[in-house]
Every structure is written in structure tokens, then in C-alpha cells.
Amino acid sequence: MSSPPRNESSAMLSPERIIEQRLGRYKSTDSDDTTQVLRQFFSVLPPDGRANLADDARECVTDERLRKLVKRIYNGLLLPIKASGGKTPTDETPFYLRKDFEDSFENTTALDLDSITKSPQKRLRDHCLQRYGFRCVATKYCSAYHPRPKDAKKADLEVAHIILFNIASFDPKTPTESDRHANIWVNISRYFPTLEDMSFTLEQLNTERNAMMLERSLHWEFGAFRLCFIATGVDNQYHVKTFEDTLTVPCLILPADRLATFQPHKGGWDLPDPELLRIHASLTEFFNMSGHGKRIDRLLTEFEELGGLASDGSTNVEDLLASRLLSLAVDVRE
Structure with missing residues (x-):
């Protein structure tokens, strides 16, 4: 993609000013939310991601x-990540590793995707359970299926992936699925460059730094981007942030101060990575400020309830096709 000519003053503009100038020249069409999506997505990005988007x-x-850029971000990152929910694949599900992040933003056909077999979910679950003393990191409720103190509050605990694991699961024999997943990782690394700085690849999605134990309903809200962890400035301490659409029951079991401290109990495994939690929180903020989270949820519910496309042609086929491939996974409990 070639850049328009720039003079010295335009090259020195801040990313914020570049976005405002570009949107100031944009002429909206009917039912066009390009301006809203671009502004709101820009607002949740880290500084280096904002610079890239600008x-x-x-x-x-x-x-x-510009409309195509926003459409690519929406259908190639935001929609599939939201549609993947809080589900975790079964141990038999393969996933595919892209060895490095390509410089090209548009040519995803050149990505090198290698098939590998993921680490067993059980091993990750066991490590996370031991790391947190068989407790939920947010509520401190104990696992209902392991020894615990007398009269301790107990719950079903599940492994929650911060960067959702099943966005890496796809059928390599289906070119459209391969292209779609390549697009996701090109986009997420473009606008959250810290992933590349961390050398975080698909292979690390199923590692301890990208996982934590949560009570089942909190896991669902976390995966659905209706709950996130915001760093407080104290090492390994986070504010558990909820939103208007967060379900009531999970909110009731959170501590009154909404603080969660990740304290290792056993083993030398990594704690959840603050940068990964920051990315998840940024995406959560976007979905809840824009209403697009609700929109995607409605599309998926419509697809499930109607058993496919609406007979009157009212279904948004493009959005459903973009999300369909990433919304079919199976929850695995401990």
C-alpha cells in the first residue's frame, strides 16, 4: 500500500491528530459507522498500536x-475474537503456529502456518490449579473437586485463556479458514505490537502466562468480554472491572473491593502476563463502549435459534460467515 505524499509538518503530527484530520475529510454514507468504529478502536489501543492505526x-x-480498512479490522479481528467466547477446545483439537509476524499487513497468503499438536489441556489445568492453591484468582473460592479447608467456599473452576485459545483452531484443508486465522494474527500484532516485542506466538497461547483459574461463570464473562482485569499499579494486583451487560450472578461473587491479587501458591510457573491482560482489557473496553459486543452476540444467537439464515433475508451473512468458523468449540471443565 503506497502512502500519500507528506510534507514535514504532516509527518510530525501526533497519531491523534492524524486520525482526526483523516476523519474530518471522511464523508459518511447511510448506516455507515466507519467513523465511530475507527475512533473507538483507536481510543483503546496502546501508543504503538495507535501510531500504526494512524x-x-x-x-x-x-x-x-478507509471503509475497507475499518471493515478489515472489524471482520478480521474484532468480530472473530468476540465470537470465540470463553470456550476451550478439547485435548484432541490441533492448532496451528505461525512462526513469525510478517511485515506485510495485506498479504496474508504469504504467512507460514505450521501444524502442531497443542500441549494437553490437562497439564495446563493441573499447573494452574497448583499455582493458585486450587482457588479462583478473583473470588478465592476453592475447587469443588480437590481437598480444601473446612467450610471453604467451593465452586467449579475452569482454565481461562487470556488471549483466546480457540482462535488458533482451524481446518488447514480449508483455505478460507487458514486465511481468516492468518488475518487475525496479522491484525492483532499490528495494533498490539507488544505481542511481537514479547515474542508471543500462537504456540504460547496454551501456556501458563496466558491462563488462569476462574470460577465458571466468571470465566464465561471474561471470555465474552464483559469482565476484565485492570492493573492497579501494585505488582500482580488487579481491579476486576465489570460493565452494564455483565451478568448479575458473577458480579455477586466478586469481593467487595473488586481486587484480585495473583499470588503463587506452588510451582515456578509463570503468572498471567500483565501485557496479555492489558490487551484483553483494551478489547473488552471497546466492545462495551461501542455496542458491537451486543451486536455480535445477537448475530450468533440469531444463527443458533434460526438454525441458519433467516428466510426473509434479514441475516447479516457477511458478519455471520466471519464469526461462524470461530464459534464452534467445546468447553472443558477440570
């Missing part, structure tokens, strides 16, 4: 190209 927007010399 560069991409500046290179969109026509409004049609």
Missing part, C-alpha cells in the same frame, strides 16, 4: 479505502 488511516487516500 499510519494505516493516513494511507487511505479515498473514503472507500
Whole structure:
């Protein structure tokens, strides 16, 4: 993608100013939410991600190209990540590793995708259970299926992946699925460059740094991007943030101060990575500020309830096709 000519002053503009200038020239069409999506997505990104998005927007010399950029971000990152929910694949499900992050933002066909067999879910679950003393990191409730103190509150605990694991599961024999997953990882590394700085690849999705134990209903809200962990400035301490659409029951079992401290109990395994939690929190903020989280949930519910497409042609086929491949996974409990 070639950049429009820039003078010295335009090259020195802040990412915020670049976005505002570009959107100031944009002419909206009917039912066009390009401006809203771009502004709100920009607002939740880290500084380096904002700089990349500003560069991409500046290179969109026509409004049609800007619309395509926003559509690519929405259908190639936001929608499939939201649609993947809080589900965890079975131990038999393979996933595929892209060895490195490509410089090209558009040419996803050149990505090198290698098939590998994921680490057993049971091993990760056992490590996470031991690391937290068989407790939920947010509520401190004990596992209902392991020895615990007398009169301790107990619950079903599940392994929650921070960067959702099943966005890496796809059928390599289906080119459209391979392309879609390549797009997700190109996009997420483009706008959250810390993943590349951390050398975080798909292979590490199923590791302790990307996982924690949560009570079942909290896991669902976390995976559905209706709950997130915000760093407080104290090492390994987080504020558990909920939103208007967060379900009531999970909120009731959270501690009154909404603070969660990740304290290792046993083993030398990594604690949840603060950068990964920050990415999850950024995406959660976007889905809850924009209403797009509700929109995606409604699309998936419509698809499930109607058993496919609506007979009157009202179903948003494009959005459903973008989400369909990533919404079929099976929850695994401990």
C-alpha cells in the first residue's frame, strides 16, 4: 500500500491528530459507522498500536479505502475474537503456529502456518490449579473437586485463556479458514505490537502466562468480554472491572473491593502476563463502549435459534460467515 505524499509538518503530527484530520475529510454514507468504529478502536489501543492505526488511516487516500480498512479490522479481528467466547477446545483439537509476524499487513497468503499438536489441556489445568492453591484468582473460592479447608467456599473452576485459545483452531484443508486465522494474527500484532516485542506466538497461547483459574461463570464473562482485569499499579494486583451487560450472578461473587491479587501458591510457573491482560482489557473496553459486543452476540444467537439464515433475508451473512468458523468449540471443565 503506497502512502500519500507528506510534507514535514504532516509527518510530525501526533497519531491523534492524524486520525482526526483523516476523519474530518471522511464523508459518511447511510448506516455507515466507519467513523465511530475507527475512533473507538483507536481510543483503546496502546501508543504503538495507535501510531500504526494512524499510519494505516493516513494511507487511505479515498473514503472507500478507509471503509475497507475499518471493515478489515472489524471482520478480521474484532468480530472473530468476540465470537470465540470463553470456550476451550478439547485435548484432541490441533492448532496451528505461525512462526513469525510478517511485515506485510495485506498479504496474508504469504504467512507460514505450521501444524502442531497443542500441549494437553490437562497439564495446563493441573499447573494452574497448583499455582493458585486450587482457588479462583478473583473470588478465592476453592475447587469443588480437590481437598480444601473446612467450610471453604467451593465452586467449579475452569482454565481461562487470556488471549483466546480457540482462535488458533482451524481446518488447514480449508483455505478460507487458514486465511481468516492468518488475518487475525496479522491484525492483532499490528495494533498490539507488544505481542511481537514479547515474542508471543500462537504456540504460547496454551501456556501458563496466558491462563488462569476462574470460577465458571466468571470465566464465561471474561471470555465474552464483559469482565476484565485492570492493573492497579501494585505488582500482580488487579481491579476486576465489570460493565452494564455483565451478568448479575458473577458480579455477586466478586469481593467487595473488586481486587484480585495473583499470588503463587506452588510451582515456578509463570503468572498471567500483565501485557496479555492489558490487551484483553483494551478489547473488552471497546466492545462495551461501542455496542458491537451486543451486536455480535445477537448475530450468533440469531444463527443458533434460526438454525441458519433467516428466510426473509434479514441475516447479516457477511458478519455471520466471519464469526461462524470461530464459534464452534467445546468447553472443558477440570
